[in-house]
Amino acid sequence: MNSPPRFAVASRRVVTPEGTRAAAVIINGGRIEAIVNRDHVPSEVPVEDFDDLVISPGLVDAHVHINEPGRTDWEGFASATRAAAAGGVTTLVDMPLNSSPVTTTVAALEEKRAAAAGQCWVDVAFHAGLVPDNLADVEPLLDAGVCGVKAFMCDSGLDEFPATGEREFRQILPLLARRRVPLLVHAELTDEHATAVEIRNYADWLASRPESFERNAINLLRALCAEYLAPIHVVHLASGPLTSHFFWAKQDGLPLTVETCPHYLHFYAERLEGADPRFKCAPPIRRKEDRARLWEALIAGVIDTIGSDHSPCPPDMKHLASGDWQSSWGGISSVELTLPIVWRGLRTQIAPFTRVAEWLSANPARLVGLADRKGRIAVGCDADLCIWNHEEEWTVVGEQLQHRHKLTPYEGERLRGRVQRTYVRGQLAYEDGKFPAGPIGELLRRNP
Ligand SMILES: [Zn+2]
Incomplete structure (x- = not known):
């Protein structure tokens, strides 16, 4: 699959290892190219703004x-x-x-x-x-x-x-x-x-x-x-x-x-x-x-x-x-x-x-020996992102879960925070119940 084009996602809550701040994450070729102030994104780069949603590392x-x-x-x-x-x-x-x-x-x-x-x-x-x-x-x-x-x-x-x-x-x-x-x-x-x-x-x-x-x-x-x-x-x-x-x-x-x-x-x-x-x-x-x-x-x-x-x-x-x-x-x-x-x-x-x-x-x-590319919103890492609403409360319905068998001890539990989008190496793996990018997952090996 081709790498997605250069684009950016922004919100008031981008979670980096140094702290959470308002920022835009510029993604290029599936990797994080830069983390900049929202108004410093170059004009040719399209930005999607998520306002109050949290952008966490996947x-x-x-x-x-x-x-x-x-x-x-x-x-x-x-x-x-x-x-x-x-x-x-x-x-x-x-x-x-x-x-x-x-x-x-x-x-x-x-x-x-x-x-x-x-x-x-x-x-x-x-x-x-x-x-x-x-x-x-x-x-x-x-x-x-x-x-x-x-x-x-x-x-x-x-x-x-x-x-x-x-x-x-x-x-x-x-x-x-x-x-x-x-x-x-x-x-x-x-x-x-x-x-x-x-x-x-x-x-x-x-x-x-x-x-x-x-x-x-x-x-x-x-x-x-x-x-x-x-x-x-x-x-x-x-x-x-x-x-x-x-x-x-x-x-x-x-x-x-x-x-x-x-x-x-x-x-x-x-x-x-x-x-x-x-x-x-x-x-x-x-x-x-x-x-x-x-x-x-x-x-x-x-x-x-x-x-x-x-x-x-x-x-x-x-x-x-x-x-x-x-x-x-x-x-x-x-x-x-x-x-x-x-x-x-x-x-x-x-x-x-x-x-x-x-x-x-x-x-x-x-x-697991993957820290050079995974687990952080940092320049050079894979653009693996979880975009979520930290205020939404919701009730678990087993039938709506994606894993094979729906039986769960969490049936009926009230939870807090809801994932809206997931990006894997800059590709839209999940959005509101859909999986636009398809089976793009790579099989990884631990770094020697
Ligand atoms: Zn186990």
Whole structure:
């Protein structure tokens, strides 16, 4: 596709790393050529003025499960990337499960790239997986351009993606330290005090996966991070008190970073009474006090990134009718909703647009090795933009979401902030329910 012509978008709220200001962003050949005062745009450049709307950097979602090939009936590249575009996400990074095959070899990565080619509405990159029998595959996967290496310290739910732990991490961390590629970890580690709990309500689910599981895992990861000085990124932190571990790791200068997810910032366990499988995810959604601590840690810069952990499955796998919690698939689909969930949650907090852009765009772009072109409104970067109304409140209707299966725990939730346009490399990927540019998404590789 040809690069779009030179043009500019302007508003009173252009979110740059240095702050939010009235400006025009001049776009040329899909990149940001300049950020200038509105009346300094050269007369031959057409300008579209968005007045009070916010022009933010496109979101970089480093945690999305697309499931294609192999489980495309759960979610596929076309539906997931359209949902992303509708949510202002301009780059997403696909997790190595739950596709089939899982992305644990270069051959599987190439299968995935072939499946994605030509059906992505936004730019897409890939994480690889670490399992007990693929240690020799990790370096070739890095050479092939994966953004991170994902491991589970507990059962992943998939037989073909077994858990790993200290033994495998010690073997792989020297390589990741040398290559500066993060180990992404699902950090729950059971202990001998764990007891089987029959799940009748959400409190039972919480009791079955206590905070100590997260603590066990994070203690080990912090020690390994200090020993190998390899980048380790804990995904989907749910516990509020454990944020202090990341504060101290940062004080010590360790490359230990952490993500949380929209559902931990929006819901809380006291609100969830029965065992409604739509809310099943691991770690579980914890108490209201945890939620408050997660927000504090975000605002203090202790939590680095927010990833959706978009993890869909067909509705029948949720077993809503029978309420069979144990066999219900865990995972929440929200790639399209991250921005309005976060912005609504911020209503009672104080954080400027620039901080939101760090959590949702700049920090994840740095994590996945794409910060030279993604995650910022800055000269030379890709013109990936999310143009949104920060005052609009609206109610989620699952049927109107773009991802494959419409079942969502956010059904009926009031959110705040609505995406109106999404530009991917200067091309209009999304506008008011339409996708004018088509499947223009590129498949990206991490920079060496
Ligand atoms: Zn995940």
